[in-house]
Amino acid sequence: MTPLDTKTTPDARRLVQGVALAAGVAALGVASAKPARAVSPALKFSDIPGTGNVKVLNYALALEDLESDLYVQALQRLTTGGTNALGTTITGLGLSTTTDLDARYIAKYSATEREHRDFLRAAITAAGATPITPYKYNFGMESLTRPQVTALIYTAEKTGVGAYLGAIKFFADYAYAPIAAAIQGTEARHTATFVIIQNILGFTTNLETAPLANENNGIDQPIEPDTVLATVSPFIVVPTS
Template sequence: MNENIQTSSAVNGVLLAGAAVAGTALFATAKPARAQTTTIPFTDAIFGTGDVKVLNYALALEALEADLYAQALLRLTTGGTNALGKTIVGLRLPESNPGVKYLRDFGKIEAAHRDFFIGALGSSAITSTGKPFATAKFDFNFDDTSVATNRYVLDTVLAAERTGVGAYIGAIDSFVTTTYLQTAAAIQGTEARHTAIVMALINRQFGGTQPVAPLASVNNGIDAPLSPTEVLTTVSPFI
């Protein structure tokens, strides 16, 4: 690759995101009416070409997920203000609450994923000054106290992780080289585990019976890929 990507053997085998098609519909139901209305096209707005474009696609998703976890924790705990200046009233759940504990841990992992891609891409990162995502802010509707219940927050996180799982599987064909395939696979696995744990949390807290992994009767028990266009159509309303 001749584009500005720095590799790191220490982190190259560690990171990426989680989901199946079922999560896409759930994520779509949560989208706020006042957010981005135009889908961000993979071919045009995702900066770069070749592997740079694919890594920037991953970075865009990881930036969204990292901010999602930060805002989710604000809603579940003490509250605060998001980057859009909206006040998120906290539900005052204790740190001992399993949802709070896992979301705090997973949020750190998503932030590490985001920072890894920023470091790998260097000045080619979509979040760099002057690039399409440099000033992106995210809205998950957590400021709406009539909507953003504990269950709503966990459902939104679950759907985002599921979308990420499908996104990484669907992006494999877009890589030009194999340099980052191992990294993408490792991160996809991490995000799939996040998906399973959040689903188990929802089942435990709210008496659900949803499977924590793909059923054998659904796509032969294999997580389904989502194309970049499908994924960006799903997440654009939150940006």
């Protein structure tokens, strides 16, 4: 199946605008303070190491690594606080992973994202290739409110859904397509979960758990790798040594 054209459809533009908005929220107090530390120019798919299947797997690994770290920092912010990989102190908001819905599911899905990351790294190694070097990330988490934390998690998950769909066509063959589809399906369910959480907690009132019939015929929209990487690059600070 040929992926849908992501360059001209209004749904793709709205999704990218939503991601950009969340990025702007997360970067408050960060972009002005440390602009030189963000990756510049933005990463492109051509910057991802490897060829064929390995390149796509490394692209997926880069995104899962970012998402895994995002969950760690989000959980720190919502609960007892902590320090991110850059040494920034994140003050906790004192929520409970037992009684507070957003903190509970961020804790649960944090483990899932870590498994995705480790699974992809192992798959690349098993293929005789080298996994992409992990990055460090600055999400401006220490300045986000509770609703902003959950909104950023939701946006990252929704972007992940489109990112997997947009990358499938770059596989050299379909050996890894079932794995990509399975992870994409998990990302979609995470997205739906955080829609429900935001609606229940009153952070939003009209988010839908899936595309409606009048939105791209009810089909999730693929996002091209370069678009995804341009969106996440402001969060990427420095490779680990």
